[in-house]
Amino acid sequence: MSEYKFYNTKFIFWVLNGQVIEQRHFTSTDVRGRTQNDGKLYVDSKTTEMNEVWIRGTDGSEFSLTLANSNLPLRNGQDVSILCIKKENDQQGLYCGIKNKATGKWFQIKSGGDIATRYGLVKTGCLKSVWILIKMILLYIAALLVSYFAYLYITGKELGGDTISQISFAVVIAYAAFKFFRYAKVNNGKCSLLDDHIAGLMNSL
Known part of the structure; x- marks a missing residue:
């Protein structure tokens, strides 16, 4: 669908189309402890809202995406498009965005920084x-x-x-x-x- 060059690395974008067949909402909590100069232990926690979305592609195959802190409204049965990215000549890539075809709204799964760090x-x-x-x-x-x-x-x-x-x-x-x-x-x-x-x-x- 599209090519993109990051420094000297060429990426290929392509699109998968499918239909939402199932969703599962859950939360993920990251808890970390830290000690201050006063010798006391402090605990920091971060909760992330997760949405696991199962999609049936146009070829009949099924796959899942996990969206973190997504405000994208999705209902079972709605058609979606998933934007994917991979390095040139790679066999597999990453999901970087999903769009609800019924509402026209979309959510970015991987940021540019995430992709650059991943590769x-x-x-x-x-x-x-x-x-x-x-x-x-x-x-x-x-x-x-x-x-x-x-x-x-x-x-x-x-x-x-x-x-x-x-x-x-x-x-x-x-x-x-x-x-x-x-x-x-x-x-x-x-x-x-x-x-x-x-x-x-x-x-x-």
Whole structure:
């Protein structure tokens, strides 16, 4: 139905049509404990309203979707369209949206951020952090050498080791801050664009 490129990864969108045959509503509660500086234990809980929807496709196959905190009105017997997404050449994908054909309303199952995280496209995480650390070390060494030889060339005097270290450290910190905010901005922008694309497809169904 549609192609979409996220960084260098190509995605394919397609649509499944079917009919709601059964629903099951339930709640899911996540409970976590945390200890504050006063030594007391505090408990945080989050309750999510879930709706398991069973759908019979046009080919007769049946499958289920689980909608979290959905305000999408659905009744058994109503026709729906499900927007799916997968990486190019993958056999399976994800459900990312469902639309009630009777009301025209739709609900996004997976956000752009969810999809990017699921496929490892968000530029964060352990491997990315290690790679940034390696680049910072290399940059630090390069900054040491550049600071030393630049000062020596300009003044004809050798620069003290402590001063070189301070300059290099400042360069590395500035670089790390730049990369952090750049990745955060780029990731948020990319995910928002993917959300907009999904919204456009859902509205056109």
